[in-house]
Amino acid sequence: MSEYIEFLKEVFEEFGPIHPRRMFGGYGLFHKGLMFALVADDVLYLKADESLSGFFEERGLDQFQYEKHGKTIKMSFYMAPEEIFDDPVEAKGWAVRSYEAAARANKPVKKVQKKRRFRFDP
Template identity: 35%
Template sequence: MVASDSFARFLREQLAPLGRVTLRRMFGKTGVFCDGLMLGMVTEDALYFRVDDLNRAAFAEAMAFPPLSYEKQGRIIDLAFWRAPDRLFDDPDDLLAWARAALGAARRVAAERGRTALRPDEP
């Protein structure tokens, strides 16, 4: 399920200090982008941040929740997105710190894929 309008508006406002924040529906969820890089996903108004080897330790608190996943051919595929703890929505500074760490992971993923710049057709 995609992000509600009010949750999407909240995220755009809270994450604005990072850069140009946009949200786009995809795969039945909502992708959260900053300057064209996907740092998070939303499903049922739950925010999941991108995780990689370099920010995994900083997101240890998120290990209390299952990662974002989907089923394919009878197997569960875990995505590299971990759920943000609800307490972050009451602490804008911590929310931004987690978002910065997720954006760092998004930049590393983009660099590995040879894509570092925003394409003109992207949100």
């Protein structure tokens, strides 16, 4: 495991245990089974949704993106603000918000049941 991942475990100590998993050529950071962050090229990105992305954009933090088949794919993760690396309380606050965004995104989609048709044959 990389030194950067070990460092992030310390950064998020106030938030609680995180479990890194190798993915995307980097790492996904999980807490209680939900991926709330990812690490690519030793850069930390935090999960965001519509209610949270504005906080990242106001601070000029870049959205995670990659190239696939000549197209740019943007994911719902944004570069973490620098202040979280020096302030455990700030790190916890951002982690909680990102974890909540992951939880909202993880809600199961309700399937619409097809109407059953009954045949009546006398």
